[in-house]
Amino acid sequence: MAAQSLQIPTSASKVLNHRRNFSSATPVTYLSVGVPSRRSKTLTLRAVLSEKSSPTAPPIATGIGCFTKSPDGYLYCDDVRVQEVIEAVDRSPFYLYSKAQITRNFEAYRESLQGLRSIIGYAIKANNNLKILEHLRELGSGAVLVSGNELRLAIRAGFDPTRCIFNGNGKLLEDLVLAAKEGVFVNIDSEFDLENIVAAARLTGKVVRVLLRINPDVDPQVHPYVATGNKNSKFGIQNEKLQWFLDAIRSYQPDIKLVGAHCHLGSTITKVDIFRDAAILMVDYIDQIRSQGFELEYLNIGGGLGIDYYHAGAVLPSPMDLINTVRELVHSRDLNLIIEPGRSIIANTCCFVNRVTGVKSNGTKNFIVVDGSMAELIRPSLYGAYQHIELVSPPPLMLKFLPSMLLVLCVSLRTS
Numbered sequence: 001m002a003a004q005s006l007q008i009p010t011s012a013s014k015v016l017n018h019r020r021n022f023s024s025a026t027p028v029t030y031l032s033v034g035v036p037s038r039r040s041k042t043l044t045l046r047a048v049l050s051e052k053s054s055p056t057a058p059p060i061a062t063g064i065g066c067f068t069k070s071p072d073g074y075l076y077c078d079d080v081r082v083q084e085v086i087e088a089v090d091r092s093p094f095y096l097y098s099k100a101q102i103t104r105n106f107e108a109y110r111e112s113l114q115g116l117r118s119i120i121g122y123a124i125k126a127n128n129n130l131k132i133l134e135h136l137r138e139l140g141s142g143a144v145l146v147s148g149n150e151l152r153l154a155i156r157a158g159f160d161p162t163r164c165i166f167n168g169n170g171k172l173l174e175d176l177v178l179a180a181k182e183g184v185f186v187n188i189d190s191e192f193d194l195e196n197i198v199a200a201a202r203l204t205g206k207v208v209r210v211l212l213r214i215n216p217d218v219d220p221q222v223h224p225y226v227a228t229g230n231k232n233s234k235f236g237i238q239n240e241k242l243q244w245f246l247d248a249i250r251s252y253q254p255d256i257k258l259v260g261a262h263c264h265l266g267s268t269i270t271k272v273d274i275f276r277d278a279a280i281l282m283v284d285y286i287d288q289i290r291s292q293g294f295e296l297e298y299l300n301i302g303g304g305l306g307i308d309y310y311h312a313g314a315v316l317p318s319p320m321d322l323i324n325t326v327r328e329l330v331h332s333r334d335l336n337l338i339i340e341p342g343r344s345i346i347a348n349t350c351c352f353v354n355r356v357t358g359v360k361s362n363g364t365k366n367f368i369v370v371d372g373s374m375a376e377l378i379r380p381s382l383y384g385a386y387q388h389i390e391l392v393s394p395p396p397l398m399l400k401f402l403p404s405m406l407l408v409l410c411v412s413l414r415t416s
Contacts, residue, residue, distance in 0.1 A: 065348030066101035073394030077351065082392045086353060093354045093372035099135060101349040106139050109341060112319040116327065117336040121165050123304065124150045126342030127350070133157035136345070144302070144340045145184070148175030155182065165300065165338060167213070167264070169193060176200035180208050187213040187262050187300075190237065194248060201255040211260040211300055212245060212289075213237065216281045242285065246292060260298025260338075261286050267343065268306035272317045275301065276325035283329050299330060300338035307347045311388050319344070352377055353392070 068076045075082045078098050085096060109120050121144040122136050128150065133143070134157050142163030143154040148171075154164055161182035166175075169189040173196050179186055180200045188194050188210050201208045215238055237245055249258050261282055265274060278301060286296050305322060308314045319341070330337045354370040361367070379385040 066098035067348075067351060067390070069390070073391070075390055075392045082351070082353065086355075086392065093352060093370070093376055095129075096351050096353055097129070097132065097346075098349045102132065102135060102346065103139065105345045105349065106136060106141060109319045109323075109339070109345070110140070112323040113337070113339075116323070116330055119163050119165075119336065119338045121163070121300075121338055121340045122345060123302075123340050123342030124154060126304075127346045128153055130157060132346065133159070142338075144342075148172055148178065151175060151178060151182075151184065165211070165262075165340070167262075167302070171196065173199060176208075177203055180204040180206045183209075185209050185211060185259075185298075187211045188237075188245065188249075189213050191248075194245070194252075198252045198255050207254055208256045209259045210249070210256050211262040211298060212242075212249075212258060213262045213264070214239060214242065214282065214285055216263045216265070216278045239285070242288070246289060246294070249294075258289070258294050258296065260296050260300055260336075261289065262298075262300035262302065262338075264302030264340070267304050269303050269322075270306040270316055272322050272325045275303070275322055276329075278303075279326040279329050283333050283335075286333060286335070297336055298338055299333070299335045300340070301326070302340035304341045305344040307343055309386050309388065351390075 066078050070076060077085070077096055078100055082096065086092065106120070106122075113120070119142045120140070121142040122133075123144045123146075124133065125144075125146050130153070133153065137143075137157055137159050141159075142165070143150075143157075143159045145151045145154060145164060145166045146168040151164070151166060155161065161184045164182075165185040165187065166179045167187050167189075171179075171186075171189075171193060176186065176196055177200045180197075181204050183206070186197055186208055188197060197208055197210060246258075249256060263278055263282055265278055269275060279299070282299055282301065286299065290296055305319065306316055308316060323337075323339075326337070352372060354372040356368055357371050358369050359366060360369060374381045377387065380387050
């Protein structure tokens, strides 16, 4: 079998050379790994690449996405035993991804959008690993950006700028100038944001395609830290100011061209009726705006599907469930639909692999100490997010061997 060498930058600008020749003849699915190393050394991992399933993999007893636990107690990512990856990596902790699962997740969205003119805008804030971005771009994804650095990263990854959407209420003029040069969609979030977008258009001599981000005042019933579509959110304009923005946009033509309307409900949506309710409100706004002579082509509804964080077999809506709630509305207004999935594309493709370094006690409580920290995984400390933990290998027979156990956290990292 032929092996390929892949360069995988991490958040610390480290590079992982991805190349392993397993002793067995078992073909395995490609795995992308990022290593949050604290030293400036090139780390080496070796992996065989194949799209074939393993004929010798053990029978599976339990599974979570691409992660499965065999009856003998070993954790697998696709057909690869995570233990073997640990033995091949220079050090831990590290991130481990399944390319095949990323592909399956993206294809579920693409299938759900059949018959609609659409853009799947992957939310880069969910995970900005360059190799993951390049793979999604190859699959045909667009990108949703919330900073100038994400815009630059999208350009580096080769995304088509005309399929990229620049969100955020604090966009800088220098970043808007780059967006204008590249032809990126830009969402108007406030009065000063509109002024900066116009300034960028004039500095570059480009007509900027803009969408008006409207706050629909819909309760997404998600964690308050990731709710963006209710009235008290800092995002979007209030509907009572809609006319003022339309008049201002008209006065700035032809520097900018209003081509659509946008809203974002918040992350981890588990009830698709909320998505439908927002779409009903948004097409009403589109009707109002079109009645004043604006040629709106796009409806952009942001807010990603929730995931089963607790791995308890929760029944969650699928991409098809989500899109079916708005399909007829989009058809009825002859609109292009833009969606902004993030964690629902990446979350169940990834694990964060740690090694137990020791066990200590304060007299009343025991602590298992690992080599990972909140520097690599901030969500649990930031807002009490649950993080699922699995053993990579069978537990030792006696507690005194606990420091040799290996733990894996089976949920994607860097999700917003």
